[in-house]
Amino acid sequence: MMEGLLQGFGVLMTVQNVSLCILGAVLGTLVGVLPGLGPATTIALLLPISLKLDPTGAIILLAGIYYGVAYGGTITSVLMRIPGEASSVVTCIDGHAMAKRGRAGAALGIAAIGSFIAGTFGILGVMLLSPPLAEIVIAFGPWEYAALMMAGLSLIAFFAASGIAKAALMAFLGLFLGLVGLDPISGTPRFTFGVPALVDGINIAPLALGMFGLSELLFLALSKDAKPEILRPPSTLLGFMPNREEWKRSAAPIARGSVLGFFVGLLPGGGAVLASFLSYAVEKRLTRHPDEFGRGAIEGVAGPESANNSGTAGAFIPLLTLGIPANAVTALLLGALLVHGVQPGPMILERQPEVYWGVIASMYFGNFILLVLNLPFVGLFVRALEVPRRYMATAILLVCAIGTWSVGLNHFDVLMAVLFGFVGFALRRGGFDLGPLILAYVLGPTLERSLRQALLIADGDLTEVVNHPIALGFLVAAALILLSGMLMRSRPAVVQDGGS
Amino acid sequence: MNRREAILASGATLLAAPAVRAQGATWPDREITILVAYGAGGSTDVCTRALAGEAEKILGVPVQIVNRTGGQGTSAPAQVASMRPDGHTLATAGMAALAILPHVLDLPYTLDSFTFLPGYARYLYGIAVPAESPIRTAQDLIAQGRQRRVTFAAAGAPQNIGMFELNKKLNTRFGFVPFPGGAEAVTAAIGRHVDFVVQNPPEMLPALQSGRLRLIASASDVRWKEYPDVQTLREQGVDLAVDSVLGLVGPKGIPQDRLERLNTALLQAARSPGVGETVSRFGMVPAPTPATEFEAMQRGAFAEFGPHLRENGLARR
Structure with missing residues (x-):
C-alpha cells in the first residue's frame, strides 16, 4: 500500500503532471463557479486535447476538473443563491442566509475546509476499501435502487419547513418535471408537446438557475432597500474565517458528511446530489439549533459541502476497480481511460499500477491545491457582496443566462430558465420550499426507471421485493424518516426561507 | 480518377480551372464537419475521429468533429437532414438511428431524407x-x-x-x-x-x-478476437446474428460529383490500416462498406424490424 502510494507520488512529481493537476483543479473551480457549465461538458470538451497526453497525465487533468468543481460550486450558492452545480443546491439555503447575516466568509471558509477534510477522507477510503466496497455496488440492483430513491424522497420531510402538505406538493411537481422526455423503458417521448428540445428532458441547469437564481433576482428587484446588507467586511484574512463557535458547530457535521457522502457517492445514479441532501437532513435532525436552519445555520453548509466532496471521491471506486461509471462524469473518465488503452477493472492494479497510484496521489495533491487556492480568495469573493445591487442583479442575470445557454448551446433552455424564474418567484412568494422540488426532480427518474426495471424482472410481481433485504431495509428507513420528520414538525417556530 | 480530375492532371489546369471550378471539381474547398451522434470518448466518437483524420489527408481540407448528442443518437442525423446538401455537413448514423428509432420516435426525418455515404465499422455483440x-x-x-x-x-x-x-x-x-x-x-x-x-x-x-x-x-457474425474459442450463435446452431454497421449520411441531394468524391475518399479512409486499428481497439470490427451497400443494409433492416417492434409494444404504431 505505502509502496504503491510512494510509486504514485513518484509518477505525479514530474513538472508535467504537477502542472496538469494544478490546471485541472483551477479549471474545475472556475467551471464550478460558473453555473450551468458542468464537469461533464468541460471534460467532454477537453477530451480531444487530453488525447495528446499520456494516459496518467490525461486522467490527472480530467480528475482534477471533476473534484475541483465540487469546491467551486459553493461560491455562487453562498454569494448569489445560484447553485453552481446540482450538488450545491442545498448550500443555497443556509449558505446564502449566512451571507445575508454577514457571514459569507465563514460559509465559504467552512465549505473549503470541510471539502478538503472530506475529500481527503474519501481518497483514504478509495485507497483502503476499494475491493470490498465494489461488492456493495454490485449487490445493488433495480429493487435496491428503487427503495434507496424512496428513502431519498422521504427526506422531504426535513425540508418541509412550510408544512408537509406544501413540501409534498413541491415534490410532486419535481417528480412531474422529471417525467418530461423519453420514457425510460419504451423510449417514446412524453410531455414534450412536440418540442424537439424537450425530448432529452428538462435539464437541471435551466431548472435550478431559474428557480433559485432568477427568482432571487426578482426578489432583489422588488426590495426597496438598496443598501448592501453586509456591513463592514473584516480587513484581515482571519476575520473572514469561521469563529470559534462556528468551528465547534461544524466539526461533527463535517465528519458525518464525509462518511455519508463517501458511501452514497459510491452508488451509481444517486451520487453527490443525494449525498448533500441527505447530509442536510441529518444535520437538521441532529442540531441543537433547529430554529436557525433556513436562516443561516453553519451546519447546513458544513455537512452538505463535505458530503458532496467525499461523494466525488467515492465514485472513483466502482470506476477504477470495476470499470463501472457512477455518473456522467465518471463515464467520460472511463471513456478517456479506454482511449488511452487503460482498461479499468480488478486487473488495473496488476497491469497498470502507475496509472492507479498516479491518480490516487494526484487526488491528494489536487485537494491540497484546491484548499490553498480557495482560502486566500475567500476574502476577495466576499467583497463581491459589496457591489451595489443594480450591478449585482445584472451579474446574476448574465451568469444565469450564460450558464443555461452553455449546457446545450440552446436558446430554448434560456427561455425555460426565465419561465422557471417566474414560477420559482411565485412559489417562494406563496411560502413553498424549493428544496423538495429539486430533490424529487433529481431522484424521480432513477426511481421510475429502477422500479419499472424491477417489475420487468419480476414479471410484474410487486411482492418480489420481500426477497431483497437491502431494499426492504431502505423502505423501513423511508418510513422512519417520514415519521421522525413529522414528529419534528410538530415542534413550533420552524422558519422557512422564502421571500428573502 | 474521374474525367474532370484527369483534365486537371493533364496539364490543362490553367485554362480549364475557372470552368471546372464552377462545376465543383476542386471541391471540397473548405472544411467538412461530421456531427457525431454520441458523446466524446465513446467508441462511435473515437472511430469517427480516426476516420476523419484519414479523410482529411485524402480530401486536403480539415474534417472536423462536432459531438451532437441527444435523442438516443437521432439528433445528429436529424440536424443534417435539414441542412443544405452541399456535402460540407455529414452525420454518423447506425442501425439504431436509421432502422429502429424511426419506428419508435416521432422523428423529423425518414430514410428518404438522406444521401447515404460509406459505412466504416461494425458493432460487435x-x-x-x-x-x-x-x-x-x-x-x-x-x-x-x-x-x-x-x-x-x-x-x-x-x-x-x-x-x-x-x-x-x-x-x-x-x-x-x-x-x-x-x-x-x-x-x-x-x-x-x-x-x-x-x-x-x-x-x-x-x-x-x-x-x-x-x-x-x-451474437455477431464473427467471434470476438479476445475470445477466439467462444463460438458465434450461428456456429452453435442458433440462427441469429445481431448486425449493426456505423456509417455516414448527408442531406438528400448532394450533387453527384461531390458525392463521388466523398464516397471515394471516405471508403479509402475506412480501408486505411490506422482506422482499422482504432476500430478494433474499441471492440468493433473494421467494415469499409460502399455507400450503396450501406443504404441497402439500413433499408432492409428498417423493413424487417418494424413488425418485431410493433409486436413488443415498442413502436409508435
Missing part, C-alpha cells in the same frame, strides 16, 4: 452470463428460455430485437430489461439481477477478464 450461472452454451440458454422466463439486460436496440426474434422463432421467453448504458447493463448481470446481458466488448471485457461474467456466444 456478445452474450454473457454471471460466472455462477449453470448456462454454458447458446443451446443451454435456449433450453432455459423455453422452460421459464429468462431476463436479459441491454442498453437497447438492436440487441433486444435480436432476442425478440428468437422468442418468435424458438418459443423462448426472453424478457428485456432496458438500461440507460452498456456499463449499467453489465453491472446488473454481474450482480445476478438479470440472467444474462447482451452488449459490446468495451463494457463487457473488464467483467469477462476478471471472471465475473462468462461469454457464452458472440
Whole structure:
C-alpha cells in the first residue's frame, strides 16, 4: 500500500503532471463557479486535447476538473443563491442566509475546509476499501435502487419547513418535471408537446438557475432597500474565517458528511446530489439549533459541502476497480481511460499500477491545491457582496443566462430558465420550499426507471421485493424518516426561507 | 480518377480551372464537419475521429468533429437532414438511428431524407452470463428460455430485437430489461439481477477478464478476437446474428460529383490500416462498406424490424 502510494507520488512529481493537476483543479473551480457549465461538458470538451497526453497525465487533468468543481460550486450558492452545480443546491439555503447575516466568509471558509477534510477522507477510503466496497455496488440492483430513491424522497420531510402538505406538493411537481422526455423503458417521448428540445428532458441547469437564481433576482428587484446588507467586511484574512463557535458547530457535521457522502457517492445514479441532501437532513435532525436552519445555520453548509466532496471521491471506486461509471462524469473518465488503452477493472492494479497510484496521489495533491487556492480568495469573493445591487442583479442575470445557454448551446433552455424564474418567484412568494422540488426532480427518474426495471424482472410481481433485504431495509428507513420528520414538525417556530 | 480530375492532371489546369471550378471539381474547398451522434470518448466518437483524420489527408481540407448528442443518437442525423446538401455537413448514423428509432420516435426525418455515404465499422455483440450461472452454451440458454422466463439486460436496440426474434422463432421467453448504458447493463448481470446481458466488448471485457461474467456466444457474425474459442450463435446452431454497421449520411441531394468524391475518399479512409486499428481497439470490427451497400443494409433492416417492434409494444404504431 505505502509502496504503491510512494510509486504514485513518484509518477505525479514530474513538472508535467504537477502542472496538469494544478490546471485541472483551477479549471474545475472556475467551471464550478460558473453555473450551468458542468464537469461533464468541460471534460467532454477537453477530451480531444487530453488525447495528446499520456494516459496518467490525461486522467490527472480530467480528475482534477471533476473534484475541483465540487469546491467551486459553493461560491455562487453562498454569494448569489445560484447553485453552481446540482450538488450545491442545498448550500443555497443556509449558505446564502449566512451571507445575508454577514457571514459569507465563514460559509465559504467552512465549505473549503470541510471539502478538503472530506475529500481527503474519501481518497483514504478509495485507497483502503476499494475491493470490498465494489461488492456493495454490485449487490445493488433495480429493487435496491428503487427503495434507496424512496428513502431519498422521504427526506422531504426535513425540508418541509412550510408544512408537509406544501413540501409534498413541491415534490410532486419535481417528480412531474422529471417525467418530461423519453420514457425510460419504451423510449417514446412524453410531455414534450412536440418540442424537439424537450425530448432529452428538462435539464437541471435551466431548472435550478431559474428557480433559485432568477427568482432571487426578482426578489432583489422588488426590495426597496438598496443598501448592501453586509456591513463592514473584516480587513484581515482571519476575520473572514469561521469563529470559534462556528468551528465547534461544524466539526461533527463535517465528519458525518464525509462518511455519508463517501458511501452514497459510491452508488451509481444517486451520487453527490443525494449525498448533500441527505447530509442536510441529518444535520437538521441532529442540531441543537433547529430554529436557525433556513436562516443561516453553519451546519447546513458544513455537512452538505463535505458530503458532496467525499461523494466525488467515492465514485472513483466502482470506476477504477470495476470499470463501472457512477455518473456522467465518471463515464467520460472511463471513456478517456479506454482511449488511452487503460482498461479499468480488478486487473488495473496488476497491469497498470502507475496509472492507479498516479491518480490516487494526484487526488491528494489536487485537494491540497484546491484548499490553498480557495482560502486566500475567500476574502476577495466576499467583497463581491459589496457591489451595489443594480450591478449585482445584472451579474446574476448574465451568469444565469450564460450558464443555461452553455449546457446545450440552446436558446430554448434560456427561455425555460426565465419561465422557471417566474414560477420559482411565485412559489417562494406563496411560502413553498424549493428544496423538495429539486430533490424529487433529481431522484424521480432513477426511481421510475429502477422500479419499472424491477417489475420487468419480476414479471410484474410487486411482492418480489420481500426477497431483497437491502431494499426492504431502505423502505423501513423511508418510513422512519417520514415519521421522525413529522414528529419534528410538530415542534413550533420552524422558519422557512422564502421571500428573502 | 474521374474525367474532370484527369483534365486537371493533364496539364490543362490553367485554362480549364475557372470552368471546372464552377462545376465543383476542386471541391471540397473548405472544411467538412461530421456531427457525431454520441458523446466524446465513446467508441462511435473515437472511430469517427480516426476516420476523419484519414479523410482529411485524402480530401486536403480539415474534417472536423462536432459531438451532437441527444435523442438516443437521432439528433445528429436529424440536424443534417435539414441542412443544405452541399456535402460540407455529414452525420454518423447506425442501425439504431436509421432502422429502429424511426419506428419508435416521432422523428423529423425518414430514410428518404438522406444521401447515404460509406459505412466504416461494425458493432460487435456478445452474450454473457454471471460466472455462477449453470448456462454454458447458446443451446443451454435456449433450453432455459423455453422452460421459464429468462431476463436479459441491454442498453437497447438492436440487441433486444435480436432476442425478440428468437422468442418468435424458438418459443423462448426472453424478457428485456432496458438500461440507460452498456456499463449499467453489465453491472446488473454481474450482480445476478438479470440472467444474462447482451452488449459490446468495451463494457463487457473488464467483467469477462476478471471472471465475473462468462461469454457464452458472440451474437455477431464473427467471434470476438479476445475470445477466439467462444463460438458465434450461428456456429452453435442458433440462427441469429445481431448486425449493426456505423456509417455516414448527408442531406438528400448532394450533387453527384461531390458525392463521388466523398464516397471515394471516405471508403479509402475506412480501408486505411490506422482506422482499422482504432476500430478494433474499441471492440468493433473494421467494415469499409460502399455507400450503396450501406443504404441497402439500413433499408432492409428498417423493413424487417418494424413488425418485431410493433409486436413488443415498442413502436409508435
